[in-house]
Amino acid sequence: MELHALTALQLGEKIRAGEVSPVEAAQAALDRVRQEQGRNNAFITVLGDAALSEALETEKQLRAGARLSPLAGVPMGLKDNICTKGIKTSCASKILGDFAPPYDATLVQRLRAAGGVLLGKLNMDEFAMGSTSETSFYGPVRNPWDLTRVPGGSSGGAAAAVAAGECWYAVGSDTGGSIRQPAAYCGVTGMKPTYGTVSRYGLVAYASSLDQMGPIARTAADCAAVLDLIMGRDRRDGTSLEVESGGLLAGLTGDVRGMKIGLPADCFGEGLEPEVRACVLAAADVLRARGAQVEEFALPIMRYVVPAYYMIAAAEASSNLSRFDGVKYGWRAEGYEDLTDLYSKTRTEGFGSEVKRRILLGAFVLSAGYYDAYYKKALQVKAVIKRAYDEAFEKYDLLLTPVAPSTAPRLGESLDDPLKMYLSDIYTVPLNLAGLPGLSMPCGFDGGGMPIGAQLIGPALGEAKVLGAAHAFQLDTDYHTKMPKGGDAQ
Amino acid sequence: MKITEEMVDTISALSRLKLPEEEKVRMAGELERILEYVEVLNTLDTAAVEPMSHVFPVKNVFRADVVEPSADRRDLLRNAPIPDEEAFLVPKTVE
Numbered sequence: 001m002e003l004h005a006l007t008a009l010q011l012g013e014k015i016r017a018g019e020v021s022p023v024e025a026a027q028a029a030l031d032r033v034r035q036e037q038g039r040n041n042a043f044i045t046v047l048g049d050a051a052l053s054e055a056l057e058t059e060k061q062l063r064a065g066a067r068l069s070p071l072a073g074v075p076m077g078l079k080d081n082i083c084t085k086g087i088k089t090s091c092a093s094k095i096l097g098d099f100a101p102p103y104d105a106t107l108v109q110r111l112r113a114a115g116g117v118l119l120g121k122l123n124m125d126e127f128a129m130g131s132t133s134e135t136s137f138y139g140p141v142r143n144p145w146d147l148t149r150v151p152g153g154s155s156g157g158a159a160a161a162v163a164a165g166e167c168w169y170a171v172g173s174d175t176g177g178s179i180r181q182p183a184a185y186c187g188v189t190g191m192k193p194t195y196g197t198v199s200r201y202g203l204v205a206y207a208s209s210l211d212q213m214g215p216i217a218r219t220a221a222d223c224a225a226v227l228d229l230i231m232g233r234d235r236r237d238g239t240s241l242e243v244e245s246g247g248l249l250a251g252l253t254g255d256v257r258g259m260k261i262g263l264p265a266d267c268f269g270e271g272l273e274p275e276v277r278a279c280v281l282a283a284a285d286v287l288r289a290r291g292a293q294v295e296e297f298a299l300p301i302m303r304y305v306v307p308a309y310y311m312i313a314a315a316e317a318s319s320n321l322s323r324f325d326g327v328k329y330g331w332r333a334e335g336y337e338d339l340t341d342l343y344s345k346t347r348t349e350g351f352g353s354e355v356k357r358r359i360l361l362g363a364f365v366l367s368a369g370y371y372d373a374y375y376k377k378a379l380q381v382k383a384v385i386k387r388a389y390d391e392a393f394e395k396y397d398l399l400l401t402p403v404a405p406s407t408a409p410r411l412g413e414s415l416d417d418p419l420k421m422y423l424s425d426i427y428t429v430p431l432n433l434a435g436l437p438g439l440s441m442p443c444g445f446d447g448g449g450m451p452i453g454a455q456l457i458g459p460a461l462g463e464a465k466v467l468g469a470a471h472a473f474q475l476d477t478d479y480h481t482k483m484p485k486g487g488d489a490q
Numbered sequence: 491m492k493i494t495e496e497m498v499d500t501i502s503a504l505s506r507l508k509l510p511e512e513e514k515v516r517m518a519g520e521l522e523r524i525l526e527y528v529e530v531l532n533t534l535d536t537a538a539v540e541p542m543s544h545v546f547p548v549k550n551v552f553r554a555d556v557v558e559p560s561a562d563r564r565d566l567l568r569n570a571p572i573p574d575e576e577a578f579l580v581p582k583t584v585e
Binding site for chain 1: 493497498500501502504505506507508509513517520521523524525527528530531532534536539540541542543544545546548551553561562565566568569570571572578580581582583
């Protein structure tokens with residue numbers, strides 16, 4: 001079996017057994033990237049020699065007997081909004097230019113300490129705003145399953161790179177579905193953990209109350225292994241929770257007997273493509289066959305989740321992105337007359353149109369006279385949404401829903417109609433509003449051969465349950481083992 | 491709610507953005523459609539609901555006031571479009 005077809009944990013095992021060296025793994029990954037990058041554009045920055053020397057360092061540590069982690073020496077990629085010391089971190093925006101952060105995100109420090117080998121930085125929607133990874137200043141990412149289709153977004157490069165076998169796992173960020181939806185579109189597994197469990201220190205902020213980082217990999221077990229490394233309290237993130245890290249991978253048993261899983265009827269109605277519905281319901285049957293109790297229930301707050309989300313996300317974005325002004329980082333426009341003009345010119349020429357739309361929307365809902373009607377209202381609705389999920393989890397251990405209403409659209413189909421694009425986030429955004437963990441796992445293909453994802457949702461800090469059910473599902477199915485035909489096969 | 495070009499001008503000024511005329515018209519239309527859609531929130535009675543900004547009951551987080559080295563100034567200035575040895579440079583702001 002070729003290395004790129006292995007899961008991250010399988011490769012990690014071969015590395016620990018001495019069958020494959022970290023340098024060999026990194027070289028194999030770089031060869032694969034060289035082959036695929038021109039097709040899917042998943043990377044913004046590829047680290048050649050730096051990746052190899054990091055791999056060599058890990059190799060030396062392993063030879064000296066260091067235990068590191070189950071993923072030691074396994075090459076990975078990071079979304080380009082995660083700060084990496086001395087390595088360009090662009091957020092896929094023109095305005096950040098060649099910004100190379102003076103520090104590593106906490107998560108990067110943790111992965112490196114565990115023997116992680118960074119291959120490069122992954123393409124995305126500009127500032128993580130989008131559902132297609134087409135708004136990147138560095139050109140759109142393409143779906144490895146069909147290069148005429150989008151990989152989803154905003155962590156589209158992360159999902160595409162894992163799907164194409166360019167890296168064994170990646171870390172993305174998820175503000176309204178940006179890990180889970182591209183994972184679904186690309187046929188891989190992705191998880192947004194509970195808000196506050198992974199330090200946001202070093203993640204370039206989009207909407208701070210909703211942003212959370214998490215893994216994209218082939219399997220739930222791989223995701224558990226990554227989360228074991230990156231979760232945990234960090235004093236540099238005031239919203240990070242006192243949680244124990246580790247133990248998720250070891251806790252995967254595949255046993256879901258007696259587990260109660262709720263299917264919110266409001267997530268299976270109008271707007272959902274029949275093929276997606278059929279595959280997600282079939283996933284419920286797989287879990288039922290393993291001993292889970294599955295039943296439908298009503299979750300009528302679904303009609304409020306997208307509007308509440310976009311009000312809150314835009315408001316926070318307009319505030320967070322005010323720091324990009326052409327003074328402190330990256331790129332500055334030319335030909336300005338005074339300081340205000342410098343700001344305006346730089347921001348007008350430096351931000352793409354989706355980012356500008358959200359900044360303006362946010363400035364509007366926060367402005368005098370409209371704050372109560374829009375922003376405060378959205379925060380009240382958020383409380384109602386949170387309560388609805390709290391009540392659901394009094395009855396159920398987990399919820400199961402689709403990830404997105406359809407499979408991946410073609411490039412160029414979504415951006416003309418922003419509202420329509422926003423509406424497609426309906427199944428993923430409520431988890432960010434309520435702070436809940438959610439996982440997207442491959443559960444089938446549509447008639448055109450495009451992957452379909454199912455979403456498992458857990459109560460706050462219910463990562464073990466979510467991963468447990470996903471692992472159980474993957475023991476009985478092989479959707480997660482399928483790979484798109486690569487350049488070598490065509 | 492009607493979004494006029496003047497309103498787009500106001501929020502653009504607040505956001506330090508300058509949209510070209512044709513983009514202004516398009517943006518006004520898009521914002522109007524989005525806000526129209528958001529009206530659905532008003533069908534939910536929230537009179538008795540406290541606005542929720544943070545989802546978990548995390549209170550003020552304190553730490554000991556210990557001096558630690560912070561980032562090196564030269565490292566921070568390195569990313570600026572136009573720095574000198576010790577500062578970010580911008581056009582003169584006070585005549």
